Amino acid sequence: MGLLIDGQWADQWYDTKASQGKFIRSESAFRNWIYPEGEYDAHNPTHFPAQTGRYHLYVSLACPWAHRALIFIKLKQLEDIISISCVHPDMLENGWEFKQDPDFIDPNIHIEDPLHQFDYAHQLYTKANPDYSGRVTVPILWDKERSTIVSNESSEIIRIFNRAFNDITHNTLNFYPAEKADQIDQINDRIYNTLNNGVYKCGFATTQQAYEEALVPLFDTLDFLEEQLSTNSYLVGEEQTEADWRLFTTLIRFDAVYFGHFKCNMKRILDYPKLNAYLKRLYHWPNIASTVNLQHIKRHYYFSHKNINPTQVVPIGPASLFV
Numbered sequence: 001m002g003l004l005i006d007g008q009w010a011d012q013w014y015d016t017k018a019s020q021g022k023f024i025r026s027e028s029a030f031r032n033w034i035y036p037e038g039e040y041d042a043h044n045p046t047h048f049p050a051q052t053g054r055y056h057l058y059v060s061l062a063c064p065w066a067h068r069a070l071i072f073i074k075l076k077q078l079e080d081i082i083s084i085s086c087v088h089p090d091m092l093e094n095g096w097e098f099k100q101d102p103d104f105i106d107p108n109i110h111i112e113d114p115l116h117q118f119d120y121a122h123q124l125y126t127k128a129n130p131d132y133s134g135r136v137t138v139p140i141l142w143d144k145e146r147s148t149i150v151s152n153e154s155s156e157i158i159r160i161f162n163r164a165f166n167d168i169t170h171n172t173l174n175f176y177p178a179e180k181a182d183q184i185d186q187i188n189d190r191i192y193n194t195l196n197n198g199v200y201k202c203g204f205a206t207t208q209q210a211y212e213e214a215l216v217p218l219f220d221t222l223d224f225l226e227e228q229l230s231t232n233s234y235l236v237g238e239e240q241t242e243a244d245w246r247l248f249t250t251l252i253r254f255d256a257v258y259f260g261h262f263k264c265n266m267k268r269i270l271d272y273p274k275l276n277a278y279l280k281r282l283y284h285w286p287n288i289a290s291t292v293n294l295q296h297i298k299r300h301y302y303f304s305h306k307n308i309n310p311t312q313v314v315p316i317g318p319a320s321l322f323v
């Protein structure tokens with residue numbers, strides 16, 4: 001685990017000393033946007049045009065943030081428009097790597113950098129900006145033409161995928177409709193702070209207090225969601241929205257990883273009947289199960305976080321999951 005400092009790779013774990021043991025996530029650095037024809041402004045350097053074959057998405061199959069982007073590729077039928085590859089699940093002293101490994105072959109996505117044959121994801125960041133300072137995270141949405149990163153912020157990548165390519169794919173499903181935007185933003189906010197990022201706040205906390213301060217709101221939110229889902233099919237009413245898919249990628253990892261490895265162990269998702277049924281429904285949504293690779297997921301967390309699990313032993317369980 002490390003980061004780039006003025007374009008140089010440095011192997012460093014998250015520093016929690018300055019924040020009383022709390023894990024504080026850094027802001028994503030590349031925040032450009034892809035626009036459909038008619039909205040694209042060629043004179044604006046933050047604008048990129050919607051085109052077939054121009055973009056590549058680098059994901060980790062283990063990562064919940066990258067998983068959001070992969071799900072939107074499926075929901076919005078972008079497989080023939082945007083190429084995809086993934087990193088190896090182990091994120092160690094060199095960060096994310098494109099290391100080939102017969103033990104981690106996913107039937108749908110190859111571990112490789114097909115564009116540059118780089119060994120490390122940090123080389124993509126320095127290709128985009130030779131002086132880049134900051135963390136090297138996935139997902140990475142890459143523009144083959146300008147040889148740069150369009151965006152490394154999953155919440156924005158899914159909004160790009162939600163509409164930018166509609167004229168090309170004719171898929172007009174809208175997971176962020178204007179009339180529900182406020183409600184979606186509101187629930188996203190709570191879920192991001194207490195759950196999506198809340199599990200990391202628990203897992204990466206280095207003091208008892210920081211851990212407990214993250215754990216309590218996390219389970220308050222799960223209880224609240226269980227209640228919500230007893231009257232609604234989805235988080236915002238009866239239609240799926242992006243809020244559901246943002247929640248899904250955390251729920252699917254919960255019993256297998258966050259419960260044990262990140263000490264989020266008051267209850268499992270399996271102990272929440274409505275949430276578990278909802279998770280199962282989303283998992284079985286067309287084309288979604290193929291985006292879930294529990295081998296990559298378990299291996300990444302248990303093997304990469306040596307300060308949490310120094311033996312790097314990956315547990316076999318849980319015996320029962322949502323399905």
Ligand SMILES: N[C@@H](CCC(=O)N[C@@H](CS)C(=O)NCC(=O)O)C(=O)O
Nearest residue numbers: 063064065135136137138152153154
């Ligand atoms: N805000 C980013 C967060 C992405 C993120 O933190 N990804 C993790 C993988 S789960 C990562 O690459 N971490 C590497 C690091 O922090 O050094 C997003 O939502 O896209």
